[in-house]
Amino acid sequence: MGSASPLVRALLAGILVLGGLLSGVVAAQSATLDQVRARGHLVCGVNTGLAGFSAPDDRGRWTGIDIDFCRAVAAAIFKDGNRVRFVPLNAKERFTALQSGEVDVLSRNTTWTMSRDTSLGLNFTGVIYYDGQAFMARRALGLKSAADLAGSSICVQSGTTNELNLSDFFATRGLSYRPVVFERLVEVLGAYISGRCDAFTTDSSQLISERTRLPDPDTHEMLPDLISKEPLGPVVRQGDAGWSNIVRWTLFALINAEELGITQGNVEEMRTSSNPEIRRILGTDGEFGRGIGLDNDWVVSIIKTVGNYGEAFERNLGQGSALKIARGRNALWKDGGLMYAPPIR
Ligand SMILES: N[C@@H](CCC(=O)N[C@@H](CS)C(=O)NCC(=O)O)C(=O)O
Incomplete structure (x- = not known):
């Protein structure tokens, strides 16, 4: 389309969007997703070493809930949670690393505040841990x-x-x-x-x-x-709404999976469940994955890799960890906590 006039290009783009709307799915576009795919791995900005959130173990393997979130995004894209490179960042470096494109997503105990969300050219995508x-x-x-x-x-x-x-x-x-x-x-x-x-x-x-x-x-x-109030959550660069959607809905998928009782152990059998909500989240019905530029079974890959939100919490921060932090306000809303994800429909 190199020599096409701006008018012709605009018309073609319009036809594409209209086609998408008519078919019910608008082709997702994300320059960051394209780069991540071309590179073959996600680059995730994480803490330099904070047990439970992000820390290398004695074999140099990164663990923690912020690490699992990166693996979840990698799994959604590549069906392989190991396709991530972790970049340790201290408090001061973290935003510049994201702004400059050194990392694709910042998953590092970072508090969502108005100034960070509105004046740094960045966007918070949700809350992975309510802290204080x-x-x-x-x-x-x-x-x-x-x-x-x-x-x-x-x-x-x-x-x-x-x-x-x-x-x-x-x-x-x-x-x-x-x-x-x-x-x-x-x-x-x-x-x-x-x-x-x-x-x-x-x-x-x-x-x-x-x-x-x-x-x-x-x-x-x-x-x-x-x-x-320290609502901690993953951050992306502003200006790539498609990428924001992928990161935000990965978090929502983790939380919704817990609410629906989908676990690392039962996700495969849950694919044939008759519950319409479970069928949608796992891609048995609908085009939700494709709608954000991924495969429809994107959540199956996420849950196989890290489990649902509750499983990731317990393993890294809760009873399965050395920290033994109670779910408290990080419990699901239906259990009296604040974790609430919009529905997949
Ligand atoms: N949630 C707070 C604090 C985050 C933070 O950076 N905390 C320090 C103190 S534990 C930390 O993680 N430092 C590790 C490092 O910079 O490598 C924020 O977003 O500003």
Whole structure:
């Protein structure tokens, strides 16, 4: 179509879209999906090392719920959850790496906030973990709540929402504190362990995870306060709506699969279920996969690879993990939690 006039091109494009609408499926377009396919693997930005979310094990294999999410997207595209390259990113680097195209998706304990969603050229695609900011301090200090930290020095990582929430928390109470700020988590932890700070603050799940790495975990305690909302979720570049759809609906598929009782163990037999919702999500009926540029059995591949949301949660963060985090507000909505995905129909 190199020499076609803009008018002819516009007409042809119109015919294509109209054809799609008439057939019920608009051909999905995503430059990122095309690049990922041509490259043969997904590139996922992840945490440098946060047990339960994203950390390399002793054989160098990455594990965690953020890692499983990357594998789920790879499985949706390639039917192979190993077709991912993980790029470890610290708090400060993460957004530039996504903006510059170094990674296709950021799946790294990142809080969805308005400024991040609207001024960085990025889009959040949903929430994979509802968190909140907390504090950890030495048990020997005998603190009852975060307000008891008035006048203390508090370790926090730069480039995080935690640094900003900390300032709000003390300012609104008219209390003073000394922030001790580092760019890298190892420095933050090092300063806390060496006693340079009285407390360490970050998202609650991260404190639970980091506490397990401290020399003597039982001498540290988490204070009861949760001082913020930290909805963590995967992020993509703005401007590729087709790619956003793939990432967003992968997350929704994981949550819907749990709600429908589809597991890693039963997904194959569930394909012949008579339940219309199960038939749609697994591609037995409908064209939902094709509608986002994938195969109709995209969710079968996802669930075979990582299981449903609840399975991924329990394995990485819950009872099947060293962290033993309760589902709490990350339970499904029908079990009293906040996990709620729009239906596949
Ligand atoms: N959810 C918060 C905090 C995320 C965050 O980066 N937390 C730190 C403290 S645990 C972390 O993961 N650091 C690891 C690293 O930068 O390598 C945010 O999005 O700003």
